[in-house]
Each structure stands twice: as C-alpha cells, then as structure tokens.
Amino acid sequence: MAEIAFADVTKRFEDGTVAVDNVTMDVGDGExxxxxxxxxxxxxxxxxxxxxxxxxxxxxxxxxxxxxxxVPARSRNVAMVFQNYALYPHMTVGKNMGFPLRLAKVPKxxxxxxxxxxxxxxxxxxxxERKPRQLSGGQRQRVAMGRAIVRKPAAFLMDEPLSNLxxxxxxxxxxxxxxxxxxxxxxxxxxxxxxSEAMTMGDRVALMRDGRIEQLDTPNALYDRPxxxxxxxxxxxxxxxxxxxxxxxxxxxxxxxxxxxxxSAPALQAYEGREVLVGMRPEAFADAAHEASTEGxxxxxxKISLAQSMGSEVIAHFEPVGGxxxxxxxxxxxxxxxxxxxxxxxxxxNQLIGRFDPRTTATAGGVTSVSLDLERIHFFDxxxxxxxx
Numbered sequence: 001m002a003e004i005a006f007a008d009v010t011k012r013f014e015d016g017t018v019a020v021d022n023v024t025m026d027v028g029d030g031e032x033x034x035x036x037x038x039x040x041x042x043x044x045x046x047x048x049x050x051x052x053x054x055x056x057x058x059x060x061x062x063x064x065x066x067x068x069x070x071v072p073a074r075s076r077n078v079a080m081v082f083q084n085y086a087l088y089p090h091m092t093v094g095k096n097m098g099f100p101l102r103l104a105k106v107p108k109x110x111x112x113x114x115x116x117x118x119x120x121x122x123x124x125x126x127x128x129e130r131k132p133r134q135l136s137g138g139q140r141q142r143v144a145m146g147r148a149i150v151r152k153p154a155a156f157l158m159d160e161p162l163s164n165l166x167x168x169x170x171x172x173x174x175x176x177x178x179x180x181x182x183x184x185x186x187x188x189x190x191x192x193x194x195x196s197e198a199m200t201m202g203d204r205v206a207l208m209r210d211g212r213i214e215q216l217d218t219p220n221a222l223y224d225r226p227x228x229x230x231x232x233x234x235x236x237x238x239x240x241x242x243x244x245x246x247x248x249x250x251x252x253x254x255x256x257x258x259x260x261x262x263x264s265a266p267a268l269q270a271y272e273g274r275e276v277l278v279g280m281r282p283e284a285f286a287d288a289a290h291e292a293s294t295e296g297x298x299x300x301x302x303k304i305s306l307a308q309s310m311g312s313e314v315i316a317h318f319e320p321v322g323g324x325x326x327x328x329x330x331x332x333x334x335x336x337x338x339x340x341x342x343x344x345x346x347x348x349x350n351q352l353i354g355r356f357d358p359r360t361t362a363t364a365g366g367v368t369s370v371s372l373d374l375e376r377i378h379f380f381d382x383x384x385x386x387x388x389x
Contacts, residue, residue, distance in 0.1 A: 002064035002154035009059035021211035034202035079148035092127035123138040125213040229385040233330035256322030279378035285354030324350040
C-alpha cells in the first residue's frame with residue numbers, strides 16, 4: 001500500500017485546453033478516494049496521470065515516497081480496472097487473471113496460488129476454466145478486478161468500472177468493491193460520474209469541475225455542508241431545491257414561502273434587503289400529517305402536481321398555495337449526471353420536490369399541509385454561489 005500525493009498538478013493539452021488545473025490532493029495509505037464530477041471535469045485525466053498514461057504539464061505526483069513524474073507506467077506498481085473489462089476472449093478466466101503475473105515472470109506455483117486466492121475472494125473460484133463469453137457482466141468485472149488483485153499493487157486505479165452494468169448489478173458490485181477494500185485495505189483511486197457510487201463507496205470524495213476540486217471531504221460533509229451551489233446541486237438525488245428569496249428582518253421570503261431564520265445563521269445579517277439563494281433538500285420536506293412534532297419546522301399548504309410512490313417513500317412535486325416560488329435551473333452543474341441527480345423534464349420552474357412518508361395521502365391536484373425542517377435550509381450568495389454560513 002502507498003499514499004498518492006498530487007502537488008500543483010496541471011494538465012494542458014496542445015490546443016490549450018486545461019484538463020487539470022493546479023490540483024493538490026493526498027490520497028491516504030489504504031484510503032478509498034473517489035473522484036466524481038460531470039464529463040470533462042478532469043477526473044479521468046487525473047487517474048491517467050497517476051497511471052503514467054498521460055504526461056503532466058506541471059506539478060508532481062508521488063506514489064509512496066517516490067515521485068513518479070518520469071517513471072514509466074509499467075514500473076509504477078499500480079493496477080487499473082477499466083469500464084470495459086479488457087479480457088482476452090481466447091483465454092480462460094484463470095489465464096486472464098494470471099496473465100500479468102506471467103509477464104512479470106512470477107513462478108508458476110506462486111502465480112497459481114495468487115489466482116486462487118483472488119478468485120475465492122471474488123466468488124469466482126468455480127469459473128476459472130470458463131471463457132469470458134460464458135460470463136455475465138458482473139462476473140467479467142470481477143475477473144478484471146481479480147487480474148488487478150493478483151499483482152498485489154501499491155494502489156488500485158478504477159475508471160468507471162461499473163458503467164457497463166445494469167442498475168441492479170451496479171448496486172451489488174458497489175457493495176462487493178466496498179467489502180473487498182475492507183479486506184485488502186489497498187489504496188484506491190476510483191473515478192465515476194455517479195454521485196450515488198461516490199457517496200456510498202468513498203472514505204472521502206473529491207468533487208471536480210473544470211479541472212479543479214470544488215470540495216474534498218467525507219460523503220456526509222459534502223451532503224450536509226456543501227461549500228458552494230455546484231456541490232449542493234450535484235450531490236443528492238433528487239437534487240436540492242434551489243429558490244430565490246429576499247432577506248427581510250428575521251425571515252426570508254421566497255414566493256409563497258416566508259421562512260423564519262434560525263439563530264445559527266448570523267452571516268445572513270449582511271444580506272438584509274438582498275437576494276439570496278435558498279437550498280432545501282427533498283428530505284427536509286414532509287407531509288405534516290405524519291410528523292410527530294412541528295418544533296423547528298415551518299408549515300405551509302402546497303398544491304401537489306405529482307406524487308410518485310416508490311414503496312418506501314413518495315416523491316412529491318408541489319408549489320406553495322400562497323404563491324409560486326422561483327426555482328433555479330441547476331442542470332448545467334450536474335451535466336451528464338442529471339439522471340443520477342434526479343433532474344427530469346417533470347421539474348418545472350415553479351416546483352419543489354419533497355420526500356414524503358409512504359403513508360401520505362397526497363395526490364396530484366390536491367392540497368397537502370407540508371412541513372419544512374428549518375435546521376436543514378442552506379443559503380448561497382447569488383453572485384459568488386458560495387455558501388453563506
């Protein structure tokens with residue numbers, strides 16, 4: 001195992017495009033670090049520079065105590081797992097897994113032992129004599145992971161390894177990779193555009209945009225204390241509701257919502273009489289009829305435009321009866337992660353989205369009393385888009 005350290009790393013292509021912009025970041029020894037962000041954010045370029053597949057324009061990358069800027073890819077002692085499984089179709093599972101050991105001239109007996117150990121760990125010990133065409137997508141991905149494990153690398157580099165799997169298999173493999181990391185404790189750098197993968201798998205998550213890290217933190221910190229509007233909008237599914245409001249005295253007025261300010265937001269005093277962006281996650285809303293207490297909550301009537309039962313919850317689209325709110329379009333932030341962020345064509349300019357108890361009687365066209373947890377409201381500067389705290 002080894003730490004991976006980025007120090008002022010930049011990647012500039014010949015056409016002038018800056019893919020990675022002066023990034024400094026440490027991946028701890030044994031840590032599972034996730035790079036997440038929309039397409040073009042620089043996350044895959046970061047990984048390719050660690051692997052030695054992409055040259056840096058500036059800065060240094062270290063693996064362990066060695067600066068690897070000029071170290072060839074084959075000598076960096078890292079193992080990659082790709083989106084496409086890159087298995088040799090004419091080889092059996094066992095031979096595919098053992099191929100890197102054969103290239104490294106590892107003795108046959110030791111190679112066989114490593115392959116068996118990895119196969120048993122991955123639950124594919126009975127598939128060693130099969131060819132890739134005889135395997136499911138999930139099994140092929142486990143073979144690709146096994147091929148990386150047998151090398152006993154200093155670090156794993158995983159580039160969107162679950163993208164080709166269906167939704168059910170992705171959930172299963174997320175748990176599988178997480179359990180595998182708990183056993184091996186190998187330093188892992190994992191790239192994805194799927195914020196659900198990032199939140200459920202990473203010890204820490206680096207959210208990237210335009211070649212820069214917007215926030216590097218634990219999944220809970222990203223969710224509960226987003227640094228800016230981009231982070232708040234990208235993390236969470238369905239996405240955070242963002243509305244424009246005006247601060248007046250001890251309240252913020254946003255269309256038909258008049259929200260009393262909590263005592264824990266002193267920084268808002270500087271915005272008296274000014275516009276602010278108000279962020280409310282769907283789970284901050286609830287059907288008031290199913291809340292045990294209204295303490296610390298703001299109640300208002302809402303007209304329901306859509307109620308989607310998910311079994312364990314109901315996703316409700318609504319607007320305050322007292323007047324429409326002005327929501328902000330954050331689709332430009334989420335990019336190709338819109339499907340994960342919960343933005344769809346049903347989200348209109350005046351709609352809020354909430355997660356209701358499955359027992360709710362809210363139905364499209366009806367009016368429901370909705371409660372909002374005032375402690376879970378976020379505020380952002382409309383010009384800088386930074387969080388107001």
